[in-house]
Amino acid sequence: MSSTTDTSRSILREVGGADNVADLTYCATRLRFQLHDRSKVDLHALESIPSVLGVVPQGGAGVQVVMGGGVADFYNVIAKEPGMGDTDTTPAKKEYGGVRGKYEWINYCFEFLSDTFRPVLWALLGASLIITMLVLADTFGWQDFRAPMEDQPDGYVLLHAMWRSVFYFLPIMIGATASRKLGANEWVGAAIPAALLTPEFLSLGAAEDVVHIFGLPLVLNDYSSQVFPPLIAAVGLYWVEKGLKKIIPSAVHMVFVPFFSLLIMIPATAFIFGPFGIGIGNGISNFLEWTNDLSPFILAIVIPLLYPFLVPLGLHWPLNAIMVQNLATLGYDFIQGPMGAWNFACFGVVAGVFFVSLKEKNKAMRQVSFGGLMAGLLGGISEPSLYGVLLRFKKTYFRLLPGCLVGGIVIGFFDVKANAFVFTSLLTIPAMDPWGGYALGIAAAFATSFLLTVVLDYRGRDEKAEILAQLEAERIAAGEEEDARIAEADAVAAGTAAGTAGGADAAPVKPALRPGVVTVVTAPLEGEVLALSETPDAAFAGGALGNGVCIDPMGDTVFAPADGTILTVQKTGHAVGLRLDSGIELLIHIGIDTVKMAGEGFEVLVEKKQKVTAGTPLVRFDRAAIEAAGYSPLTPVVVVNTQKFGTVDGMPAPVAAPGDDIITVTAKAPTVDAAAAS
Structure with a gap:
C-alpha cells in the first residue's frame, strides 16, 4: 500500500471519517473539508501526520489540510474511499468558510474572491512558466517577446498561444x-x-x-x-x-x-x-x-509588508486581479516586483527552519520546511511555508517582516516592474525589469530572514523547549526499538542453535509490564519532590512526554535509580534517558531550557548503551551555575513509556534522597480470555 494511500486514509479518519464530510475540494496546496461536526476532528493527530504541512480550522465547519503541491494525489485517494461518494457534489452553497471581520457580508465577499481564483491557480501557474520561457528567449536575443505575432517564427507563435489561451x-x-x-x-x-x-x-x-x-x-x-x-x-x-x-x-x-x-x-x-x-x-x-x-519607493515597501497579513486571510486575491488588469491596460505591472520581497522573505524563514532542523535532527520540521522551500523557490507558492511554518510558531513574523522591509527597499530603489503575470519564484526572475535589481532585492529579503531565523531561532522559549523535549523522548523510544530488534535477533539465533522446531520462544515480558504488577521508581537525585504539573514548562507539566514528578534538587549528582541501560545522554549533560531492567523508561531532564548552557556546569559520567547498576553516578551539575544563567533548576523525572502502563503516579514529598520512592507504576490489568471465561 502506498504512503499516499496510507496518509489519505489517516487524514480521512482524523477528520471524523467519510460520514462526517459534507464536501471536499482542493486548491493548489490544500484539502478543503466542509464537515457536519467539526468537534469530531482530532487537530493534533492531523498535524502529526508526516505529510501534513499544517491544519487550518476555517469558519464553523471547515478545516483546511495543507499538503503542498501533491495535494491532488491525496484528494483523488480520499474521494474514492467508501462513503465519500455520498458527499455533496452540488454547486457550493452561499456560505463562507472563514472569519474575516465584524460584518458577515464583508466576510463572504472576501471568501467569494478567494474561492473564485483558487481553482484557476493551476492554469495561471502553468502559463506563468511558459511566459518565463519566452522572456528568457527574449533576454538571450532569440526572439522579441513583444513583437507582433506576424513577425515571430511559427514555433514562438504557438508558445505565445499557450499562455495567452489562459489569459484571453x-x-x-x-x-x-x-x-x-x-x-x-x-x-x-x-x-x-x-x-x-x-x-x-x-x-x-x-x-x-x-x-x-x-x-x-x-x-x-x-x-x-x-x-x-x-x-x-x-x-x-x-x-x-x-x-x-x-x-x-x-x-x-x-x-x-x-x-x-x-x-x-x-x-x-x-x-x-x-x-x-x-x-x-x-x-x-x-x-x-x-x-x-x-512614490514607487513607498509602494514597494508597503506591498511586501502587507502581504504577510493579507495572504493568511485570502485578501490578496483582489491584488492578483489588479496585476492582470495592469498588464492589460498598462502593458506592465508594478505590484509583482515588490510582492517578490514578501515571498522570498517567507522562503528565507523556511530555509532557516530547515537549517535549524538539520542541526537538531528534527525529521518532522525538516520535511515540512524542505517541502515548503521547494514549492516556494521553484513554484512561487507560499501557502506550504505559511501554513506549515510561519503560522505555527509565534516568533516567525519577527524574522519575516525585516526581510520584507529590506527586500522592499532594494526593489523600490530599482523601481522594478513585471512584464507579465508570473508567480514569483527563482524561475521567473527574467520576467522582471530590471531583473538584476529584482534579483538583488529578493536575495536581500531571503538572506535577512534566513540569518535572523538561524541566529534567533523561529520558536518562542516554550515552543522550543517542548520540541526539544519531544525529540529527546523520540530518541529514547528509538533506542528501545533498536534494542528490542537486537534482543529478538539474539533470541531467534539462540533458538536456532538449540535446534528448536518451533523457533525461539517469545521474549520474556519485562517485570513492570506483567499484568497487575506494581513497580516503584526511586529518586535519582536528592531534593524536594513536586507534582509534575508544577514544572515551569508546558510540555512536561502537561504530561506530553510522560507522567512522573519534578524534583527541586538539593544535591549535585544524578544517580541511576535501578539497574538498567543508558539509552541517550546529551553531550551538554542536561538530560539523560535510561531503560530500567524492569522495562520502565525514564527521562531525567536537569533544569528547564538548560540546553542553552551548552554543557557549562554539567559533567557527563556515562555514555550511550552503557549498562549501569542502581546508584551509578550519571551526571554531575552545578545548580548555582544554572540559576546564574537565568534558568530554573527544577528537574522533571518522567516515565516516557507511560502509555504502556495502566497508571503512573507521582509521590510528592518535602525531601527525598536517592533510593526513596517517588513514582508508582502499575501495569495494565490482565485481559480476560472470553473463550476461557465461557
Missing part, C-alpha cells in the same frame, strides 16, 4: 468558478463572458466604439483578460436564476432557466455589467498607478 479566456474561467461559489450554474456563468469573446461580438467594432443595438447604445470593450466583468455577471446570474426558479415549474428548470438566464444576462453584461466592471478595474488600477507614480 480568463473571463470564462472566472465566470464558471464565481458562479459555482455563489450557487449558480457554472456553465451558464462561463457562457456569459464567452459571448463577449466570440468573433461575432468582436466584429461589431473596435474597443471604445459605440454601436447601436435595437436603438440602444452599446460601448464596446476588449473583455479578454478581464476579471471584474465576469465577477459582477456571476452575481447577477445568481439573482436571475433564483428568481426564475420561483416562477418556472421545476419540471422544466433544465430547459428554461438556462435559456432565460442567457437571454437576460448576456445583453445585461454587454450593456451594463461589462462596462461597469471594466470601470471598477481601471479605477483601482489607476489609483495604484497614481500612488506608484507619486
Whole structure:
C-alpha cells in the first residue's frame, strides 16, 4: 500500500471519517473539508501526520489540510474511499468558510474572491512558466517577446498561444468558478463572458466604439483578460436564476432557466455589467498607478509588508486581479516586483527552519520546511511555508517582516516592474525589469530572514523547549526499538542453535509490564519532590512526554535509580534517558531550557548503551551555575513509556534522597480470555 494511500486514509479518519464530510475540494496546496461536526476532528493527530504541512480550522465547519503541491494525489485517494461518494457534489452553497471581520457580508465577499481564483491557480501557474520561457528567449536575443505575432517564427507563435489561451479566456474561467461559489450554474456563468469573446461580438467594432443595438447604445470593450466583468455577471446570474426558479415549474428548470438566464444576462453584461466592471478595474488600477507614480519607493515597501497579513486571510486575491488588469491596460505591472520581497522573505524563514532542523535532527520540521522551500523557490507558492511554518510558531513574523522591509527597499530603489503575470519564484526572475535589481532585492529579503531565523531561532522559549523535549523522548523510544530488534535477533539465533522446531520462544515480558504488577521508581537525585504539573514548562507539566514528578534538587549528582541501560545522554549533560531492567523508561531532564548552557556546569559520567547498576553516578551539575544563567533548576523525572502502563503516579514529598520512592507504576490489568471465561 502506498504512503499516499496510507496518509489519505489517516487524514480521512482524523477528520471524523467519510460520514462526517459534507464536501471536499482542493486548491493548489490544500484539502478543503466542509464537515457536519467539526468537534469530531482530532487537530493534533492531523498535524502529526508526516505529510501534513499544517491544519487550518476555517469558519464553523471547515478545516483546511495543507499538503503542498501533491495535494491532488491525496484528494483523488480520499474521494474514492467508501462513503465519500455520498458527499455533496452540488454547486457550493452561499456560505463562507472563514472569519474575516465584524460584518458577515464583508466576510463572504472576501471568501467569494478567494474561492473564485483558487481553482484557476493551476492554469495561471502553468502559463506563468511558459511566459518565463519566452522572456528568457527574449533576454538571450532569440526572439522579441513583444513583437507582433506576424513577425515571430511559427514555433514562438504557438508558445505565445499557450499562455495567452489562459489569459484571453480568463473571463470564462472566472465566470464558471464565481458562479459555482455563489450557487449558480457554472456553465451558464462561463457562457456569459464567452459571448463577449466570440468573433461575432468582436466584429461589431473596435474597443471604445459605440454601436447601436435595437436603438440602444452599446460601448464596446476588449473583455479578454478581464476579471471584474465576469465577477459582477456571476452575481447577477445568481439573482436571475433564483428568481426564475420561483416562477418556472421545476419540471422544466433544465430547459428554461438556462435559456432565460442567457437571454437576460448576456445583453445585461454587454450593456451594463461589462462596462461597469471594466470601470471598477481601471479605477483601482489607476489609483495604484497614481500612488506608484507619486512614490514607487513607498509602494514597494508597503506591498511586501502587507502581504504577510493579507495572504493568511485570502485578501490578496483582489491584488492578483489588479496585476492582470495592469498588464492589460498598462502593458506592465508594478505590484509583482515588490510582492517578490514578501515571498522570498517567507522562503528565507523556511530555509532557516530547515537549517535549524538539520542541526537538531528534527525529521518532522525538516520535511515540512524542505517541502515548503521547494514549492516556494521553484513554484512561487507560499501557502506550504505559511501554513506549515510561519503560522505555527509565534516568533516567525519577527524574522519575516525585516526581510520584507529590506527586500522592499532594494526593489523600490530599482523601481522594478513585471512584464507579465508570473508567480514569483527563482524561475521567473527574467520576467522582471530590471531583473538584476529584482534579483538583488529578493536575495536581500531571503538572506535577512534566513540569518535572523538561524541566529534567533523561529520558536518562542516554550515552543522550543517542548520540541526539544519531544525529540529527546523520540530518541529514547528509538533506542528501545533498536534494542528490542537486537534482543529478538539474539533470541531467534539462540533458538536456532538449540535446534528448536518451533523457533525461539517469545521474549520474556519485562517485570513492570506483567499484568497487575506494581513497580516503584526511586529518586535519582536528592531534593524536594513536586507534582509534575508544577514544572515551569508546558510540555512536561502537561504530561506530553510522560507522567512522573519534578524534583527541586538539593544535591549535585544524578544517580541511576535501578539497574538498567543508558539509552541517550546529551553531550551538554542536561538530560539523560535510561531503560530500567524492569522495562520502565525514564527521562531525567536537569533544569528547564538548560540546553542553552551548552554543557557549562554539567559533567557527563556515562555514555550511550552503557549498562549501569542502581546508584551509578550519571551526571554531575552545578545548580548555582544554572540559576546564574537565568534558568530554573527544577528537574522533571518522567516515565516516557507511560502509555504502556495502566497508571503512573507521582509521590510528592518535602525531601527525598536517592533510593526513596517517588513514582508508582502499575501495569495494565490482565485481559480476560472470553473463550476461557465461557
